Structures are given as C-alpha cells and as structure tokens.
Amino acid sequence: MNGVKSIIVIGLGRFGSALCERLKAHKMTVIVADRDKEKVEAMADVADLAAQLDSTDKEALTKIGTKEMDVAVVAIGEDVESSILTTAILKEFDIPQIISRAQNPLHARILARVGAHKVIFPERDMGWHVADLIANPWLQGFSQLPRSDILIGEIKPTEEMIGKSLAGLQFSDRYGAVVVLAERGGEKFLPKANYIIEREDRLTIAGSRDDIKKLMERYEKEKEDS
Numbered sequence: 001m002n003g004v005k006s007i008i009v010i011g012l013g014r015f016g017s018a019l020c021e022r023l024k025a026h027k028m029t030v031i032v033a034d035r036d037k038e039k040v041e042a043m044a045d046v047a048d049l050a051a052q053l054d055s056t057d058k059e060a061l062t063k064i065g066t067k068e069m070d071v072a073v074v075a076i077g078e079d080v081e082s083s084i085l086t087t088a089i090l091k092e093f094d095i096p097q098i099i100s101r102a103q104n105p106l107h108a109r110i111l112a113r114v115g116a117h118k119v120i121f122p123e124r125d126m127g128w129h130v131a132d133l134i135a136n137p138w139l140q141g142f143s144q145l146p147r148s149d150i151l152i153g154e155i156k157p158t159e160e161m162i163g164k165s166l167a168g169l170q171f172s173d174r175y176g177a178v179v180v181l182a183e184r185g186g187e188k189f190l191p192k193a194n195y196i197i198e199r200e201d202r203l204t205i206a207g208s209r210d211d212i213k214k215l216m217e218r219y220e221k222e223k224e225d226s
Contacts (some may be wrong), residue, residue: 003224004108005028005067006029006030006068006070006071007029007030007031007070007071007073007151008030008032008064008069008071008072009023009030009031009047009073009075010032010033010034010073010074010075010076010179011031011032011033011055011074011075011077011083011088011101012032012033012036012040012042012043012075013039013075015075015077015101016032016034016073016075017039017042017211019051019073020043020046020047021046021116022147024046025048026052028214030046030048031047031049031050031051031064031065031066032046032049032050032051032169033051033052033055033061033064033068034052034053034055034056035055035197037052038093038116039091039154040052043092047063047127049065051064054082054087054091054140055076055082056082056086056089057073058089058092060125061089062093063089063104065092066093067095068094068096069095071095071097072083072090072097072098072099073099073100073101074086074087074090074098074100074101074102074111075101076101077101078103078105079101080107081141083101083102083111084107084110084111087100087116088115089109090105090109090115091114091116092115096116097122097134098115098116098117098118099116099117099119100119100120101122102121113218138186139151141153141154141155144213145206149209149210150204150206150209151206151209152180152205152206152213153205153207153212154203155184155196155202155203155205155207155215155219156201156202156203156219157197157199157201157203157219158219161197162197162198162199163196163197164196164207165193165194165195165197166179166193166194166195166197167193167195169197175205175207175211175214175225176206176207176208176210176211176214177206177207177212177215178204178205178206178217179191179195179204179205180204180206181203182195182197182202183202183204184198184201184202186198
C-alpha cells in the first residue's frame, strides 16, 4: 500500500478487527465502522475513529469522512446484501482503492461489477496458506511480495556455496535467485559479485516461488545426506 495514509474498515468481525490493529501498527490513519455497538466500542482505543452506523447509509458514511479515504475495506461477513450495497456506495465516492470481502464466487463477481477493485476470500486464503506451510515448512522463512510470485527470505549457505564468490557460483543462474543482502558477524551489507560466502553468513535471497522451492529442496537433501 505505498502512498496509502488513510483507510476505512467497514465490518468489525475477527477479520476486520485484526486488519485494523495491523494497519495501526503500520502507523496509518484508520477509521472503523460497524452496526454493532459492542464491536465499535472494542475498537475505539485502537482506531482513530470508531463509528456505529449502517454502512448502506450514504449520508452516515459521508459524515465520518469516508470520501477522503485512500482505501476502503468492506470486511462485512454474512450480510451479503449490505456488502454489495456498501461497495456500490464507496464506488460513488470515487475512493482510489476498494477492497471487498466475498463469501463465494458469485458474491465476488457482483462485488467486482458494482465497484470493488480487489475481492478477497480471507478464510480461503488463510486455509491455502496453512496448507502450503504444512506441505512446505521452509515457507515459514519467506515472505511473498504483493501481487507477485516472488518470495524473499533468509537462508544459511549450502555446502556448495561456502568458500565461493557470488560471481564464481553464478548464483542467479544456478539457483534462479538473487542475493539482496548478506549478514556476517552481526553486520548487514549489500554483497558485491566478488563477495566470498562463509559458513556462518546469512543470505537474504529473492526469487520465484518455483526456483526458491528447488533451492530449499536441494538444501534439505544436503542436510539429509550429511
């Protein structure tokens, strides 16, 4: 969310509340709204403004400054009709980015048609993420760059890397990844082509999911053989 300063989160279930808390941790201005008074009160000390309102009420949304937001997240869960109507109102407000939560594929298609720029499935996506971690435990050490298939994370050097330079290894050609940062003795720096890898180094690498997977499978096999 580069350049994003202000966000409204509509719907304060577990997903919406967790989203608000995380956005505040990133020092963003966050407004939250929900029909449920208790949910609103629970987020009052977290958000910059917490409002109890009906999000299908255009005037109510206007009064809390929704039109000035950079991003709007419709995190409404079960109430599909309210989710769709709220998204349509936000589209009328010309908010630069509208992200809406969908319950199913049909709901997602309707949200896209009425104005959502991005549709998400939090439960499904989390399920997929957990499944990936179970199938590929090494993924825990990597983060995926937004809107890409690129992973970035830290690894220990494999035996075949130790004592060789990045150029000598032809690192990017051999592993399909690039070393974006190296750490030695607590010091982090950008390694040059003639950088010689030592056993205790830590390398931050970036590459496609498939290439990183191949590298980590090679690393695991090396551990099994040792």
